[in-house]
Amino acid sequence: MSLRLRLFLILTGATLAVWLSAVLWIEHSTRAELTRVLDARLVEAARMVSSLVSRNQIALNRDDPARISLPDSADYEHQQFCQIWSFTNGLVGRSDGAPRAQLVPANATGFRDITQDGKALRVYTIVDPVLGGQVTVGDSLAVRDRLVHDVISGFLWPGLAILPVMWGLIWLAISTGLSPLARLARELEARRSDDLSALPATTTHPQEIRPVAAALDDLLARLAAARARERDFIAFAAHEMKTPLAGLKTQAHIARRAEDSAVRDHALQAISTSVDRTDRMVHQLLDLAQVESRERRVAPIDLETTLAQVLGDLADVADRRNIGLALDTGERPAAIRDDPFLITIALRNLIENAIQASPLGSEVLVRVGRTASGIRIDIRDAGPGLPPSIARVAHEKFVKGNNVDPRGSGLGLAIANDALMPTGAEIRFEMQADGHHTIVTLPHVPEPGPEHDAG
Known part of the structure; x- marks a missing residue:
């Protein structure tokens, strides 16, 4: 109707x-x-x-x-x-x-x-x-x-x-009163699909329509920003994919024509490095797509088990750099209620970033503790840390810090931020005497009572 x-x-x-x-x-x-x-x-x-x-x-x-x-x-x-x-x-x-x-x-x-x-x-x-x-x-x-x-x-x-005359006048008055809405609908219908600019002359609309026009302007502005981010993401992703692929092509050409075994081995090693970098980027892009499209599903999470599994998955990455991995969960195991998928992806990317930023032969320590507001996860590495200018924009995509490993794509912190943002968690970076700390604070979510369990 x-x-x-x-x-x-x-x-x-x-x-x-x-x-x-x-x-x-x-x-x-x-x-x-x-x-x-x-x-x-x-x-x-x-x-x-x-x-x-x-x-x-x-x-x-x-x-x-x-x-x-x-x-x-x-x-x-x-x-x-x-x-x-x-x-x-x-x-x-x-x-x-x-x-x-x-x-x-x-x-x-x-x-x-x-x-x-x-x-x-x-x-x-x-x-x-x-x-x-x-x-x-x-x-x-x-x-x-x-x-x-x-x-x-x-x-x-x-x-x-x-009465019929009065009803006719009512219909005419309603049609006249709703004409600004019809005019607004015609303006929107006449727009091109790629026109996300603000509506013209919103101050001339009646007072009741101005909130609708303002909300549409805000929606159009957010859509324009989202499309701009998508274009930038596609451009950055294409650039980042183009670099290792070009290196692969070059090194494969060198390996095919090289007569010296040392040159050939060096080219094959470079190919392996490019493949690893491309593989990591593809996995991170897939993780990012899943994080952005996933609906949050809350369930109990055993942090000790989750972190042990993440460290196990990253053992090969750490071994290639001769990085030691250690886990300290304290006297009492920490349990939270959140989305296991988002928490796992966030922790894996943060710990992998710490591994990539650490010098060869150092150690990455993950410590879990309780605070008054929730659970604190402290990831300590021996890397140089993030400069303040980088730390402020570290949640953006394709922003790279002082990684010693050239395979970094600048997506790890962005994925972690997008995964933890719906949970209300906080990520901050601190440089302390014993190394660089990435600190994640997860808010405390109370366990459901009997009345929830019954439902």
């Missing part, structure tokens, strides 16, 4: 509800006012007849009841009727159209709603002490209902004629 149709249905429904409420209120108030006025007429008529009887201006006779004339309305004949009853002589006077049967019990006074001969009547009775009887004046409730019906009809039919 469109917004225009939804607003139209809401407004027309509200208009119809208000109009029907007005009809009901007018009907109720008209009936109450009509009852008050006609009841007052009944009281006046009863007092008038009683006064005439008291002054003997009406001749009363049981055998031939006196005829009493009451003023009739031109539109509603026999609107009122009257009976005069003597407590001793019975019916002694009545108006034309008045029933002959006694309408109220003897000595009854005041207003009553009764049914006589199948007709609903409203009567008013007073006791005349001079007469020694009752004077009863009444009118038909059907006449009263017809009066109310005529009033409501006079209001209802013009309203029914006006």
Whole structure:
């Protein structure tokens, strides 16, 4: 359902509800006012007849009841009727159209709603002490209902004629009011797919649309930044892949033409180095793609087991550089709840970076400890560390530090940062007396209670 149709249905429904409420209120108030006025007429008529009887201006006779004339309305004949009853002589006077049967019990006074001969009547009775009887004046409730019906009809039919006109004006007003949204939609439809510039003249939009336009501008800006990062990533990746591939081609050409075994061995070693660098870069690019596309899945993680597995996977890398690997998990094994895949990839890249940055024959020590806010993983190496200018942008892709190994691609820290960022972890670099430290602080996530386990 469109917004225009939804607003139209809401407004027309509200208009119809208000109009029907007005009809009901007018009907109720008209009936109450009509009852008050006609009841007052009944009281006046009863007092008038009683006064005439008291002054003997009406001749009363049981055998031939006196005829009493009451003023009739031109539109509603026999609107009122009257009976005069003597407590001793019975019916002694009545108006034309008045029933002959006694309408109220003897000595009854005041207003009553009764049914006589199948007709609903409203009567008013007073006791005349001079007469020694009752004077009863009444009118038909059907006449009263017809009066109310005529009033409501006079209001209802013009309203029914006006309502369609009002609904048409509501539709026109909604269409006019939503025209800025339609104009904004047309502007977006007319854009090229590669046009991520800000929307023009956002200040001219109505106040209600400005947040939408501002949010679209922010989204377009973020999309433009993401596309720029993708272009840069592709360009950097192509450049980094081109370099080892060119080296492979050159060294293969040298190895094929070399007559000296030493030259040939050197070329083959260079080929092996290029292959290792290309292999590492391909693996890191795959890791980066997985990290960026993965949805976080939280599960219990035994850090001691995870770190031991990571160090085992990196043993060949460390052996090639004659680097010792050591793990210190403290007295109590550290357990956390997080995404095992992201944590493993982050730790592997950070430890591999430490191995690549360490001089030959040194050691990389991984120490795990607890802090007030979570778990601290300290990766110490004997490398030169990151200069402050590099440390500030180390989370960006293809940023290289002072690696002694030329196989570095500048992706390790970027992968670790992207993997740990959703977990709320923090990575910082410190140069201390015993070497360079890469410190990862993982926030503490409490274990789920019984109510979670039950679900």
